[in-house]
Amino acid sequence: MAVPTSPVGFFPVEQPTTSTQDTRSTDAVDSLRSRTSSTSTIPGGGTRRRNIDSGKSEKSSPSLCRSQSFGREIGHAACETYLITRLAFTLLRYLGVGRRWISRLLALGLYAMLLMPGFLQVLYQYLFSSQIRRSVVYGDQPRNRLDLYLPKKIDSPKPVIIFVTGGAWIIGYKGWGSLLGFQLAEREIIVTCIDYRNFPQGTISDMVDDVSRGISFVCNNIADYGGDPNRIYLMGQSAGAHISSCALLKQAVKESKGESTSWSVSQIKAYFGLSGGYNLTNLVDHFDRRGLYRSIFLSIMEGDESLHQFSPEILIEDPSAKNAVPLLPHIVLFHGTGDFSIPPDASITFVDALKRAGARAELILYDGKTHTDLFVQDALRGGKEELFDYIVDYLHAGDTEALANDAMAPPRKRLCPEPLLKLAGLVSPF
Structure with a gap:
């Protein structure tokens, strides 16, 4: 039975249906760029980016500028807190009183407490590091913001990862990618973490549109931040992997039909x-048994009849997508065999479908790893780790200088004691 797309308590969201809205979004981005940066010529024919606010007048006090910037961030945080609180009450009306989701929430709280020593270090770096550009506006919809993690030294165009965080389509937030962002920035890779509307602020169509708009902004503007427009990679985790794969496939289908687009799949070197x-x-x-109840999940996905529309594995084998398959980049899927939140079969069957359709795809399974091991616990553990090293080697392939620097790079710093990491793995709700 179909579930209504706008049940009681759902906040209506704007749907970008006209070219006028796209124009407003482009104007907003252009306005942002004109306010935040300009270029000047330096000897030798190069260019130098500078902050206009800092170049307006040397009379401006640096402490005053920092105070004003901090004040703006506090104001933005207050607005987001109010919005999140309001949406949380709406979400609670959906969930009702249910043993499964309440037990998962309590387990999540305990999980976060055990990993708090590492989370606090990452939070401090997120708030005060000069290597991050927080909440860059990429569109005119709510939560159309992204964070940029930049290497300390940008003496040449750097490879770029566009990262879409997970969060069960409900609690996704760009800040969840901060640990990955800082660690990859240490290897001279720029990371952009895209925020997007969550349920109940938006449904799956809004999420896919937001992510596509964020990808467009990065593809068209990353050179201004020292990124290499010819080396852009797309990555998603959990629900973010689903949303980003939908955005990628949707874009490929559009291009195969000759429709006008603001970015091209050819700009993405790998997924x-x-x-x-x-x-x-x-x-x-499966989600219903784990506390993401069927009624809520179908509301997020806009009804039972829309599940096929937002299932990349099904879409890739649809005859209408036949001409889109050759446009897709190399696709690499990672999954832990001990993942109970989303079973590894989800990646196994998708890779099989991609190969049958003629796409370039491969699967890497990690024995015994859970849903969060690869993304959270292993990252907090520091040292060498297969997934991290694979991504770095992939992005630096063919760059002998970068590979040499990687070989000499110190091991990643441990951020959390091992006993706490093991306990967190035992109580994890994922």
């Missing part, structure tokens, strides 16, 4: 999907 779900029809009952 990395981490612990994602790609066939929603196979996951509805």
